[in-house]
Amino acid sequence: MLTDLMGGALADADARRLARPLSAVETAAHDRAPALDALAALAPADRIKIIAEIKRSSPSRGSLAEITDPAALAVSYETGGASAISVLTEGRKFHGTLDDLEQVRAAVSLPVLRKDFIGTPYQVFEARAAGADLVLLIVAALNQDTLQTLQDLVRELGMTALVETHSADEVSRALDIGASLVGVNARNLSTFELDQNLFGTLADSIPSGVVRIAESAVKSAADVAHYRAAGADVVLVGEALVTSDPIRTLSEFLAV
Ligand SMILES: O=C(O)c1ccccc1NCC(=O)[C@H](O)[C@H](O)COP(=O)(O)O
Numbered sequence: 474m475l476t477d478l479m480g481g482a483l484a485d486a487d488a489r490r491l492a493r494p495l496s497a498v499e500t501a502a503h504d505r506a507p508a509l510d511a512l513a514a515l516a517p518a519d520r521i522k523i524i525a526e527i528k529r530s531s532p533s534r535g536s537l538a539e540i541t542d543p544a545a546l547a548v549s550y551e552t553g554g555a556s557a558i559s560v561l562t563e564g565r566k567f568h569g570t571l572d573d574l575e576q577v578r579a580a581v582s583l584p585v586l587r588k589d590f591i592g593t594p595y596q597v598f599e600a601r602a603a604g605a606d607l608v609l610l611i612v613a614a615l616n617q618d619t620l621q622t623l624q625d626l627v628r629e630l631g632m633t634a635l636v637e638t639h640s641a642d643e644v645s646r647a648l649d650i651g652a653s654l655v656g657v658n659a660r661n662l663s664t665f666e667l668d669q670n671l672f673g674t675l676a677d678s679i680p681s682g683v684v685r686i687a688e689s690a691v692k693s694a695a696d697v698a699h700y701r702a703a704g705a706d707v708v709l710v711g712e713a714l715v716t717s718d719p720i721r722t723l724s725e726f727l728a729v
Pocket residue numbers: 478526528531532533534658660662663665688689690691709710711712713
């Protein structure tokens with residue numbers, strides 16, 4: 474359930490804060506080289522773009538791939554033509570860490586997304602301190618005031634928020650906070666059900682000028698073509714890449 478995932482992520486962030494207080498993380502965030510321009514990297518183009526995800530495990534699918542060297546996988550993604558890298562940093566169910574993100578940041582020159590259950594400024598500062606250029610904000614998990622506060626902080630730190638939605642109301646809430654990247658996740662994060670047609674039903678409500686990202690349930694080039702035909706500028710892909718030869722799979726997906 475999304476509430477459990479968010480609760481666990483917030484508890485883990487609180488535990489980290491005991492060892493590394495907010496002031497130290499803020500300083501580290503401000504000391505980082507400026508964030509890369511993710512908006513430019515993901516801007517609409519005459520071809521589909523891909524955010525390639527580092528994903529070891531998931532609540533819906535269990536263990537997917539060992540991934541002992543996330544940096545090497547990220548380099549494969551960059552070689553294969555990905556436009557950005559998503560790193561799942563949640564530990565309990567996805568078995569990711571912020572250290573994974575730091576390793577990826579050091580290995581590639583693409584924008585890097587911190588994909589996690591983010592609900593506090595501390596986690597946003599942590600993301601920047603680890604070198605993230607993008608931060609995931611899940612509309613379903615946040616009230617509107619918190620969503621706006623986190624979006625403002627992400628911007629102040631020079632990063633870009635990928636604002637994730639799963640309904641027309643959530644798209645509207647994402648646009649209300651000025652999101653420039655709106656994701657539609659085919660996966661219901663509470664039931665884990667997948668609806669590949671959801672993106673198509675919501676895409677028209679995302680205005681041009683806002684990057685449209687279709688997330689989850691991409692297993693084949695035909696799935697990429699399906700999302701592209703429905704108006705996706707970008708697809709975010711996890712499982713299909715970590716369970717295959719990523720360079721070959723990216724090449725097939727990018728040929729759409
Ligand atoms: O993947 C899950 O099971 C999951 C469950 C609950 C919350 C989030 C979850 N995944 C995060 C993602 O949104 C996906 O990792 C991402 O969109 C890639 O999906 P896929 O290509 O289907 O692995």
